[in-house]
Amino acid sequence: MKIVIKGAGDLATGIASRLYHAGHQIVMTEIAVPLTVRRSVALSRAVYENEAEVEDLKGVLVKDAAEADRILQRGEIPVLVDPEADIIGSFHPDVVVDAILAKKNLGTRITDAPFVIGVGPGFYAGKDCHCVIETKRGHTLGNVIWEKEAIPNTGVPGNIGGFTTERLIRASADGIMEPVAEIGDTVEKGQLVARTGKQPVYAKMSGIVRGMLQKDVQVTEGLKIGDIDARCEPEHCVTISDKARAVGGGVLEAVSLFGQIYGNYGVALLAAGEAKRFGSDKLSEKFQGIPLYRHALEKLEAFSGLSRVVVTAREALAEEAQRLGIHIVENRQPEQGISHSVSLALQELLSQNPDLEGVLFLVCDQPGIQAATIQKILNEGCLHKNSIVCAGYDGMRGNPVLWGSTYFQELMHLTGDTGGRQLMKQYEEKIRIVECAPEELKDIDRREDMTE
Numbered sequence: 001m002k003i004v005i006k007g008a009g010d011l012a013t014g015i016a017s018r019l020y021h022a023g024h025q026i027v028m029t030e031i032a033v034p035l036t037v038r039r040s041v042a043l044s045r046a047v048y049e050n051e052a053e054v055e056d057l058k059g060v061l062v063k064d065a066a067e068a069d070r071i072l073q074r075g076e077i078p079v080l081v082d083p084e085a086d087i088i089g090s091f092h093p094d095v096v097v098d099a100i101l102a103k104k105n106l107g108t109r110i111t112d113a114p115f116v117i118g119v120g121p122g123f124y125a126g127k128d129c130h131c132v133i134e135t136k137r138g139h140t141l142g143n144v145i146w147e148k149e150a151i152p153n154t155g156v157p158g159n160i161g162g163f164t165t166e167r168l169i170r171a172s173a174d175g176i177m178e179p180v181a182e183i184g185d186t187v188e189k190g191q192l193v194a195r196t197g198k199q200p201v202y203a204k205m206s207g208i209v210r211g212m213l214q215k216d217v218q219v220t221e222g223l224k225i226g227d228i229d230a231r232c233e234p235e236h237c238v239t240i241s242d243k244a245r246a247v248g249g250g251v252l253e254a255v256s257l258f259g260q261i262y263g264n265y266g267v268a269l270l271a272a273g274e275a276k277r278f279g280s281d282k283l284s285e286k287f288q289g290i291p292l293y294r295h296a297l298e299k300l301e302a303f304s305g306l307s308r309v310v311v312t313a314r315e316a317l318a319e320e321a322q323r324l325g326i327h328i329v330e331n332r333q334p335e336q337g338i339s340h341s342v343s344l345a346l347q348e349l350l351s352q353n354p355d356l357e358g359v360l361f362l363v364c365d366q367p368g369i370q371a372a373t374i375q376k377i378l379n380e381g382c383l384h385k386n387s388i389v390c391a392g393y394d395g396m397r398g399n400p401v402l403w404g405s406t407y408f409q410e411l412m413h414l415t416g417d418t419g420g421r422q423l424m425k426q427y428e429e430k431i432r433i434v435e436c437a438p439e440e441l442k443d444i445d446r447r448e449d450m451t452e
Contacts, residue, residue, distance in 0.1 A: 001024050001025070001093075001094035001095055001255065001259060001262075002024075002025050002027075002091060002092070002093045002094050002095075003019055003024050003025065003026050003027070003093055003094065003095040003096070003097060003255070004027050004028075004029065004085060004087060004088055004091060004093040004095070004096050004097070004113070005019075005026060005027070005028045005029070005097045005099055006028075006029050006085050006096065006097065006098045006099060006100050006108070007028070007029070007030065007044075007098070007099040007100040007101065008028040008029070008030045008034070008036075008042060008043045008044035008046070008047075008059065008079050009034070009036040009038070009042050009044050009099070009101065010036060010037075010038035010039075010041045010042045010211075010240070010241065010244055011099055011101060011119070011135070011243070011244045011247055012028065012042070012043075012044075012097075012099035012100075012101075012119075013041060013042050013043045013044075013054050013057065013240065013244065014240045014241065014243075014244020014245050014247060014248040015097060015099055015119070015244070015247060015248040015251045016028060016043065016057060016077060016248075017054070017055065017057055017240055017244075017245070017248060018245070018248030018249055018251060018252040019248070019251065019252060019255065020057060020077065022252055022255075022256070024095075024255070025072050026077050027068050027072070027077070027078050027080070027087060027091060027093070028043055028044075028059065028077060028078070028079045028080070029079075029080050029081075029082040029083070029085045029087060030044050030047050030079060030080070030081055030082070030083075031081070031083045032047070032081050032083070033047075033048075033217060033218075034047050034048075035213060035217065035219075035223070036211075036213075037211035037212065037213060037224055037225065037226055037227050038210060038211035038227060038241075039183075039211065039212075039213070039214060040054075040183050040184075040211075040237055040238055041054050041237075041238060041239065041240055041241070041244075042054065043057065043059030043077060043079055044079070045059075046059040046060060046061045046079040047061060047079065047081055048214065052079075054240065055239060055240060057077060058076045058077065059076070059077045059078075059079045060076050060077070060078060060079065061079050061080075061081075062078040062079065062080055063080070064080075064090075065087055065090040065091050068080065068087070068091070084107070085112075088112055088113065093113050094113060094114055094115065094262065094305070095113055095114070095115045095116070095117065095255055095258065096108065096112045096113040096115075096116045096117070097116075097117045097119065097251055098116070098117065098118050098119060098123065098129070099119040100119075101119065101120050101135070102122065103120065103121050103122050103153045104121075104122040105118065105122050105123055105128050108123070108128055108129060109128065110126075110127065110128060110129055110130060110302045110371065111301055111302060111304070113304075114258075114262060114303075114304045114305030115130055115254075115255070115258040115262070115305055116128075116129040116130050117129055117130065117131055117132070117133060117251055117254055117255075118131075118132045118133070118150075119132070119133045119135060119247060119251070120132075120133070120134075120135035120150055120153075121135070121149065121150045121151065121152050121153045122150075122153075123149065123150070124148065124149050125145050125146055125147050125148060125149070125372055125375075126146075126147055126148075126370050126371040126372025126373075126375065127371070127372075130146075130254075130258075130302070130371075130375055131144050131145060131146050131254050131375070132144075132145040132148075132149060132150050133145070133150070133247055133250040133251055133254070134150050134151065134247075134250065135150060135243075135247055136150070136151045136154075136158070137158035137159065137243060141243065141246045141247070142246035142247050142248075142249050142250035143250060144250050144253055144254045146372060146375055146376050146379065147370075147372040147373075147376065148372075158243070160229060160230070160231070161207070161229060161230030161231045162230060163205055163207075163228075163230050165204075166204045166205040166228075167204075167205060167207070167227060167228045167229065167230070168204075168224055168226070168227060168228075169193055169194065169201060169203065169204075169212070169224070169225050169226030169227065169228065170201070170222050170223060170224055170225060171196035171197075171201065171219040171220060171221050171222060171223045171225050172195075172196050172197070172199040172200065172201045172221065173196050173197035173198070173199040173221050174196075174197050174219070174220050174221050175196050175197020175198060175199070175218070175219065176196070176197065176216055176217070176218060176219075177194065177196055177213050177214070177215060177216065177217040177218070177219050177225060178194060178195040178196070178215065178216075179193075179194050179212050179213070179214075179215055179226075180192050180193055180194050180195065181193040181194065181203075181209045181212065181226075182209065182212065183209055183210065183211060183212050183237050184208065184209065184234055184237045184238075185208070185209045186206075186207070186208050186209075186232060187203045187206065187207065187208075187209060187228065188203065188206045189203055189204065189205050189206045190202055190203065191203045193209065193212075193226060194212070194225060194226065196219050196221075196225065197219075197221075201225070201226075203228060204228075205228055205230065206228075206230070207228040207229050207230040207231070207232055208228065208229050208231075208232045208233070208234065208236070208237065209226060209227070209228055209237075210227045210228065210229040210236060210237050211226055211227035212225065212226040212227075213225045213226065257379060257382065257383075258305065260382050261305065261306070261378050261379075261382050262305045262306075263305070263306075263307075263353070264353075264355070264356065264357045264358075264382075265306050265307070265356065265357060265358045265359065265360065265378060265381070265382070265402075266306055266307035266308070266309070266349040266352075266353070266356050266358075266359040266360070267300065267303055267306045267307070267308050267309075267359065267360045267361075267362065267374075268308075268309050268310075268311060268341075268342075268345035268346070268349065268359060268360070268361050268362065269296055269297075269300055269308075269309070269310045269311070269312075269321075269326075269362045269363075269364055270311050270338060270341045270342070270345065270361060270362065270363050270364060271283060271293060271296070271310055271311060271312040271314065271317055271363075271364035272311050272312050272313055272331035272334045272340075272341045281314070282365060282444055283314060283317060283364055283365065284314070284316065284317075287367050287444065288367070291316075292364070292365060292367060292444060293314070293316075293317045293320075293364050294320070295367035296362060296363075296364045296366070296367070297310075297317075297320060297321060297324060297326075299362070299369060299370075299371050299374060300321075300324070300326060300362070301324050302371045302374075303371075303374065304325065306360075306378075307327075307349050307352050307353055307356065308325075308326045308327065309326065309327045309328070309329050309345050309348050309349055310326055310327070310328055310329065311329045311330075311331050311341040311344050311345050312328065312329075312330070312331065312364075313330055313331050313332065313334060317364075318330075327348065327352075329344050329345060329348045331344055336415075337415070337416045337417030337418075337419075338417050338418070338419040339414035339415050339416055339417070339418070339419055342361065342411055342412075342414060342419055342420065343411070343412045343413075343414070345359070345361070346359060346408055346411055346412050347412065350408070356405060356408075357382075357385065357404065357405050358381050358382075358402050358403060358404045358405060359402070359403055359408070360374065360377060360378060360381075360400050360401070360402040360403075361399065361400060361401050361402075361403070361419075361420070362374075362399065362400045363399050363400075363443060365443045365444040365445070366398075366399055366440075366441070366442070366443045366444075367444070368437075368439045368440045368441070368442055369391065369399070369400065369436075369440045369441075370436070370437075370440055373391055373400075373434060373436040373440055374400060376434045377389050377390070377391060377400060377402050377434045378402065380402075380432055380434055381402040381404065381432075384432055385404055386404035386405065386406040386407075386430075387404055387430050387431070387432050388401065388402070388403055388404070388407065388420075388424060388427060388430050388431045388432070389401070389402040389431075389432045389433075389434060390402070390424075390431065390432075390433060390434070391433070391434055391436045391440060391441060392433035392434065392435060392436070392441070393435060393436060393437065393438045393440075393441055394438075396438075396441065397424075397431070397433060398441035398443075399441075399443075401420055401424075403420065407423065407427075410423055411423065
């Protein structure tokens with residue numbers, strides 16, 4: 001797949017290594033003056049050296065997408081000075097990985113690509129991105145988080161060789177960075193290792209200098225400018241760290257699962273009901289300030305990696321869905337019930353891709369359902385082929401429901417307004433439930449439901 005990694009520091013380079021060796025095409029973006037401390041193992045170095053090699057990776061500084069394509073053809077990794085990651089618009093990646101490690105989201109959106117990954121604190125899975133990768137050292141390092149956030153930043157660096165804060169070298173004053181020690185040098189506690197703004201910076205512990213900012217960079221007091229490792233292994237200065245490999249492994253795991261879902265699954269939004277109990281066109285009524293149907297479309301917008309259809313006869317809904325690139329299927333016989341919409345959706349999706357492995361059905365009057373829950377249902381269905389996966393809470397089952405391809409023919413021959421529920425009774429042993437918050441299962445049937 002085509003993957004854009006935002007950031008090209010040492011952790012981002014570890015991610016790039018994992019993805020590159022799995023056969024993916026990588027483009028990396030950076031700021032004009034990278035502040036990568038462990039620059040000897042970071043492709044960000046290409047920004048000021050034109051090229052950078054880390055183990056068997058080679059990063060090459062490029063100016064635009066055309067030049068990036070030429071470098072990719074050579075089996076190398078293009079690095080662009082592109083703080084806003086504008087390359088996404090012309091490169092059209094399958095995956096975007098935000099590995100800037102700013103401890104906050106600087107602008108990444110879940111709709112930036114079919115699959116978006118946030119690395120470390122500052123991202124919320126299901127809102128900013130499809131998943132988050134844990135970066136805090138410990139047993140959860142590299143975990144893929146499909147809902148909520150990574151462990152918050154504590155401000156205390158991880159323990160390496162029995163040291164935490166002592167191993168960091170920080171600027172003593174604002175000004176120009178002047179390294180005294182070089183990466184790979186062995187230093188003693190109290191030794192002069194750099195000057196910043198003409199002020200001396202001393203080592204707080206003995207060990208090997210594993211990282212040091214490049215000369216002549218403008219720094220501010222307190223900024224991390226270097227790193228000392230008590231283990232004193234010279235090889236650690238020029239090889240990707242265990243942490244970067246673990247985080248890269250988490251990214252690769254997520255990308256690999258997405259690769260099995262991408263293009264192999266469909267999603268259908270059912271929005272053709274007559275709303276008899278509501279008494280009017282409920283989908284156009286405002287819920288929390290926006291039309292009810294817009295809540296469903298916002299969730300659907302986050303899954304551009306799936307074949308997507310909306311079954312409806314409502315003009316406003318259809319126009320907005322088409323603007324988002326979602327295919328419309330018109331239901332001219334809503335009186336036949338939800339089963340007719342299910343059949344229409346399946347016919348259209350299978351005409352687009354006869355080899356679909358599963359289809360997830362969403363209803364348009366369930367505004368509380370979260371993108372994270374939809375993603376977890378897709379993951380569960382992908383890992384358990386030909387199962388029936390639905391959202392649920394404490395034994396109560398509800399929508400959305402993902403059906404494996406085994407059930408397609410039976411779904412297309414259902415009748416009435418009970419949809420797949422009648423079929424689920426026949427296959428109880430095939431049902432898998434993804435737990436969610438109870439409010440996610442609530443649907444809007446009556447006007448009073450809009451305010452509850």
